[in-house]
Amino acid sequence: MKILIISDTHDNKAFFKRLGEWLTDRELDTAIHAGDHISPFTIDWMGEAGIKMLYGVLGNNDGEVKLLYKKYSDKNWILKDLINDFEIDGVKIAVTHGTMTELPRILAESGRYDVVVYGHTHHKHLEWIGNTLLLNPGEACGYLTGISTYMVLDINKMEVEEVRLNL
Template sequence: MKVGIMSDTHDNLGAIRRAVDFFNREGVDLVLHAGDYVAPFVARELSRLKAPLKGVFGNNDGEREGLKRTLGIKDEILVLDIGGMKTVVIHGTDERLIEALAKSQLYDIVIRGHTHRQGIEEVGRTIIVNPGEVCGYLTGIKSVAILDIREREVRIVNLETGDIIGLMSL
């Protein structure tokens, strides 16, 4: 199973289009969004995904009712099993909560956003994945992550160059 991971799209339709095209080419089975879509009109681009989309609200998601209606977003935290790996998705505005989720060792993977900085970190047996920002507004790098359960790896990819900018074996 391959999972596309994205966060912090912030209404950048061109960047969202690029991320959707990338995930469709990669043949992902599921896409997870760690929040900050911002407005419901992003659904137009996200609806082009060939895989189902699940996600959480971020701190900049002002039109929550519209996001619920157009994308089915319901919560600020999402827990799911991905190929036998217990996974939690959260935007990540409170670093103490991210740390507590990781240190609890209840999850194999913690997916977060908010900082706009991509990274993969290991805390005990838990992997924290931040795909960075799709929008590219703060860092200048438009990035997403791919979690490949079969290959047992997570990689972060620069959407503009295709370069792998982060890689970890699970």
């Protein structure tokens, strides 16, 4: 099973439009969002892009938190505040935004998870810590680096594909 990993979308509608085009003809409908959606309407864009299941966390810039929770809940998606941990096909995953800069590494070093996902820095990062894969998909919005990035995680093979989108 493959999972889309994104973070720091920051209301970039062009990203969601291109993501929807990229997802066409791909068997990829589960996603993880590591925070900084910004506005609740971006949740609708995730659905329009073809995402059927979304696991997310709040970021330090997310506004209208109650409506973000409602948008997730209306779609039976799961949004948490600081840490969202769950299991998919036997793979234990933790997601945090990364505002508390040491938390992603602490979660990875705990050995409790197979995968730890974080965002916040707007820079890609991929590292094995023991048997745990620690990853940051970079910034989907492309505002700071000029490059829109995200990752696709194959949880059966524990392999990561890094993707760049021209916006």
